[in-house]
Amino acid sequence: MTTQQALPAQKLELVVDLPEGRGLVATEEVRRGESLLDIPESTLITVERAIAESNLGPAHANLQEWSVLAAFLAEQALAIDAGADGSRFATYVRALPRRTGGVLDWPEEDVKELLAGSPSQRAAMERQASVDAAIDEIRASFPQLTPGALRWAFDVLFSRLIRLPNRGGALALVPWADMLNHRPGCDAYIDDTGGAVCLSPDRRYKPGEQVYASYGPRPSSELLISYGFAPAVGENPDDEFEVVLGIDPNDRHADAKADALRRIGLSPVEAFPLKLNGYPKQLLQYASFALCDPDDPKELPGLAEKALIGNRAVGGLLGAITKGKRGTQGEVLGGVAGEIAVRELLADITSDALSKYPNTLEKDREIATSDPTKPAGKQAKKKKSFLAELRGPVRVSERRILAKTDSEVRLQLRKLKASQMTGGN
Numbered sequence: 001m002t003t004q005q006a007l008p009a010q011k012l013e014l015v016v017d018l019p020e021g022r023g024l025v026a027t028e029e030v031r032r033g034e035s036l037l038d039i040p041e042s043t044l045i046t047v048e049r050a051i052a053e054s055n056l057g058p059a060h061a062n063l064q065e066w067s068v069l070a071a072f073l074a075e076q077a078l079a080i081d082a083g084a085d086g087s088r089f090a091t092y093v094r095a096l097p098r099r100t101g102g103v104l105d106w107p108e109e110d111v112k113e114l115l116a117g118s119p120s121q122r123a124a125m126e127r128q129a130s131v132d133a134a135i136d137e138i139r140a141s142f143p144q145l146t147p148g149a150l151r152w153a154f155d156v157l158f159s160r161l162i163r164l165p166n167r168g169g170a171l172a173l174v175p176w177a178d179m180l181n182h183r184p185g186c187d188a189y190i191d192d193t194g195g196a197v198c199l200s201p202d203r204r205y206k207p208g209e210q211v212y213a214s215y216g217p218r219p220s221s222e223l224l225i226s227y228g229f230a231p232a233v234g235e236n237p238d239d240e241f242e243v244v245l246g247i248d249p250n251d252r253h254a255d256a257k258a259d260a261l262r263r264i265g266l267s268p269v270e271a272f273p274l275k276l277n278g279y280p281k282q283l284l285q286y287a288s289f290a291l292c293d294p295d296d297p298k299e300l301p302g303l304a305e306k307a308l309i310g311n312r313a314v315g316g317l318l319g320a321i322t323k324g325k326r327g328t329q330g331e332v333l334g335g336v337a338g339e340i341a342v343r344e345l346l347a348d349i350t351s352d353a354l355s356k357y358p359n360t361l362e363k364d365r366e367i368a369t370s371d372p373t374k375p376a377g378k379q380a381k382k383k384k385s386f387l388a389e390l391r392g393p394v395r396v397s398e399r400r401i402l403a404k405t406d407s408e409v410r411l412q413l414r415k416l417k418a419s420q421m422t423g424g425n
C-alpha cells in the first residue's frame, strides 16, 4: 500500500494472510486508549473529493452520496483496466479486493435457497434491488460506467465505507483504516474528532497481535450481508432476530390505530430485536396496542400512550421520551389476559419462524461448524458460493435466539395462566 507512505509513522503493519484476509498488526506494544492511525484528511475519498477529482462532469454531483462514490470508484477501476494510471488514488483502487463476498456477490438462486427461513433473505433481496436501481440511475447519466464495475464499486462501499463523526457522519473511504477487521464485542471505533482519522484501541495489544476495530454493534445477519462474513456461533453479542409487528389491515380500527401510533412517533409497522438475553418490553406493549379492540376508536390515542409512553403527563415530556422512536415507559394493555394474549402472539411468531428453516438445527449446526469463517479472497479461489459457506452460523444464531425466546415465553405463559386460575385478573 503506497498510502502508508503518506502517513505518519505507524505502530501497525499490513499483514495479508490473516484469517480475515488482510489486516493491521501491532509492530510494537499498543496501549489501550492511545491514538493510532492518524490518517490526514487529504488522503480520504469523501463525496466532495470524489466529485472534485472525477472527470465525470457536473451531473456527478447530482447523484446520491453513495452513488457519487460508486461512480468515482467505477470510473477509477475502468481507467486502470484501460491502462491509465494517472489518478493519485490508483494505487488504492488497485489494492481493493476484486470480490468481497458481500450480498452483491451472491447469485439470486443462492439467496432464495440458502437463506430460506431467515429474515436475511428479505434484507438481501432489498439490498440487491436498491443497488440495481442505483446502477440504472447512474448509467442514465454515465453509460460508460459498466454495470459490472458499478456493482463491484457498491460492494466495496458496503464493506469498507466509514462514517466520520466529526464531519456530521459523512461517508468516506479511508485508505489504511479500511484494512482493520471487525471483532464482535470490540469497543474501538474509527474517529475523526481531532481532524485526522484515528483509532483508539479498547485493549492492550502485544507486538504481533492483530488490532481490531468495531464495525458497529451489528448482528451476524447484517455482517453477512454487508461484509460477507459471519462470526462463529455464540461469538457475537449483538446477534438478534428481528420481529416485525404491524396493525392488521383488516382490523376495524386499523386507520385510527395507525394515526394514534403516528401521534407518538411510531409507525403502524415496527421491528423489534429478539436477542439471546431477552427482548424489548416495548414489543409486548406494542403488540397489546395492535390487538386492543375498544368500542370507541376515540379511545385509541389514550391507549397508545398508555401502552407505549405510560400514564405520566405527556406534552413536552412525550416528545422527550419518544424522540420520534418507541417509548421507554408504558404497559401491556388488558391486565393478565392482555399479558397472555401478547405472549401467545409472540410464541406463535417464534414457532412459525422456527418452522420455516428448511434444515434441522443439527444439520445447520453441522454446516456452521464445518464452515469456519474465511477471508473472502481465499473463499473465492476455493468455492463458487460465499453464501453457501457462511449461512450456517447465521442460521444457527437466529435459531438459538428464536428457540430461547420461544421457551422463555412459553414458561411465562404457563406462570401467567396459573396466576389467572388462582385469581389474577
Ligand SMILES: C[S@@+](CC[C@H](N)C(=O)[O-])C[C@H]1O[C@@H](n2cnc3c(N)ncnc32)[C@H](O)[C@@H]1O
Residues within 6 Å of the ligand: 019, 020, 021, 022, 023, 097, 100, 101, 159, 160, 178, 179, 180, 181, 182, 183, 184, 226, 227, 228, 229, 230, 373, 374, 375, 376
Ligand atoms: C474493511 S475491510 C477489512 C480489510 C479486509 N480484510 C481486506 O482484506 O481488505 C472489511 C472486510 O474484511 C473482512 N473481515 C473483517 N472482519 C472480519 C472478521 N471478523 N472475520 C472475517 N472476515 C472479516 C470481510 O471480508 C470484510 O468485508
